[in-house]
Amino acid sequence: MLRIMRFSGLFSVLLAIIVLSPSLQSFPPAEAIRSSHLRFPTSPHRFSFRKAPPFRNAADCAAIDIDSGVCNPSLVHVAITLDFEYLRGSIAAVNSILQHSSCPESVFFHFLVSEPDLESVVRSTFPELKFKVYYFDPEIVRTLISTSVRQALEQPLNYARNYLADLLEPCVRRVIYLDSDLIVVDDIAKLWRTRLGSKTIGAPEYCHANFTKYFTPAFWSSERFSAAAFGGRSPCYFNTGVMVMDLERWRRVGYTVAIEKWMEVQKSDRIYELGSLPPFLLVFAGDVAPIEHRWNQHGLGGDNVKGSCRDLHPGPVSLLHWSGSGKPWFRLDSRRPCPLDSLWAPYDLYGHSR
Ligand SMILES: *[C@@H]1O[C@H](CO)[C@@H](O)[C@H](O)[C@H]1NC(C)=O
Numbered sequence: 001m002l003r004i005m006r007f008s009g010l011f012s013v014l015l016a017i018i019v020l021s022p023s024l025q026s027f028p029p030a031e032a033i034r035s036s037h038l039r040f041p042t043s044p045h046r047f048s049f050r051k052a053p054p055f056r057n058a059a060d061c062a063a064i065d066i067d068s069g070v071c072n073p074s075l076v077h078v079a080i081t082l083d084f085e086y087l088r089g090s091i092a093a094v095n096s097i098l099q100h101s102s103c104p105e106s107v108f109f110h111f112l113v114s115e116p117d118l119e120s121v122v123r124s125t126f127p128e129l130k131f132k133v134y135y136f137d138p139e140i141v142r143t144l145i146s147t148s149v150r151q152a153l154e155q156p157l158n159y160a161r162n163y164l165a166d167l168l169e170p171c172v173r174r175v176i177y178l179d180s181d182l183i184v185v186d187d188i189a190k191l192w193r194t195r196l197g198s199k200t201i202g203a204p205e206y207c208h209a210n211f212t213k214y215f216t217p218a219f220w221s222s223e224r225f226s227a228a229a230f231g232g233r234s235p236c237y238f239n240t241g242v243m244v245m246d247l248e249r250w251r252r253v254g255y256t257v258a259i260e261k262w263m264e265v266q267k268s269d270r271i272y273e274l275g276s277l278p279p280f281l282l283v284f285a286g287d288v289a290p291i292e293h294r295w296n297q298h299g300l301g302g303d304n305v306k307g308s309c310r311d312l313h314p315g316p317v318s319l320l321h322w323s324g325s326g327k328p329w330f331r332l333d334s335r336r337p338c339p340l341d342s343l344w345a346p347y348d349l350y351g352h353s354r
Pocket residue numbers: 210211212213
């Protein structure tokens with residue numbers, strides 16, 4: 001895969017990139033260099049995106065004072081990861097959000113990266129976008145990812161969502177976390193206004209899904225684990241690719257540590273097979289604020305190996321999510337797209353102007 005081929009030991013080049021890149025100057029270079037898994041493309045300009053169409057707030061949007069920055073209380077905060085493999089998807093996701101917002105200038109993006117040089121791609125594609133880039137050090141989770149999972153080439157950046165409460169500015173009290181393989185086709189402000197009640201996160205729940213299969217028999221047969229996780233709760237599956245998160249409450253309760261504790265358990269007892277999803281389920285399943293299913297029509301990636309295409313679930317659609325192994329940009333490029341991939345294509349900004 002692309003991301004493996006881009007591994008390189010050219011540390012002097014890496015050092016030069018870190019010194020020159022404004023996005024990496026804000027964190028200690030020593031920290032960045034210590035990570036031996038930083039990857040970068042052979043040419044920084046290998047990724048070429050067209051400039052997104054300009055966007056403007058409607059007349060009735062709350063006035064945004066340019067100087068108040070990220071702490072402005074009328075902003076809608078969205079967090080998305082950026083990495084070379086899914087960059088095209090992340091850019092399309094941002095574009096879709098702007099296109100469907102009544103107040104696109106009121107959306108602030110928080111990008112989580114582990115690779116250098118992505119800030120300039122965002123800046124040139126969306127010249128007026130309000131955003132900040134945060135470096136997520138893969139070392140934070142390297143020792144927590146169990147060996148079996150690491151063999152499956154799991155990307156440490158998948159775990160960045162666990163650390164949003166620590167990474168983002170303290171004045172950011174709520175954030176919408178979105179995966180990079182989705183498009184939003186409704187006003188993100190509606191999702192932003194979700195009532196969380198006493199819950200820390202909100203997500204569409206799937207109570208008919210077989211919850212048992214996300215954990216091993218060893219987990220279910222151990223009272224020590226299963227009762228500790230779900231005692232007194234009726235857990236339902238939810239997808240961690242679309243979540244509304246109360247960061248203030250998260251910080252107060254310390255959920256990052258709770259998730260890390262389960263990852264430690266996994267290292268010694270193998271309680272699940274997947275990577276970043278199960279620890280989230282262990283901490284939150286049965287304790288999430290339900291969100292309408294229209295906000296995560298997931299599974300559209302289907303199974304790329306078998307070439308299967310998935311259809312939408314019945315009901316209205318505000319967000320389409322290509323979770324699963326197939327991604328629309330790969331299928332469109334290989335000229336074997338699934339029918340729904342044509343809904344993703346209009347948001348794609350990859351390539352030179354046509
Ligand atoms: C749920 O999954 C478990 C584990 O894979 C399986 O043993 C069980 O039969 C499934 N239950 C249903 C109702 O499909």
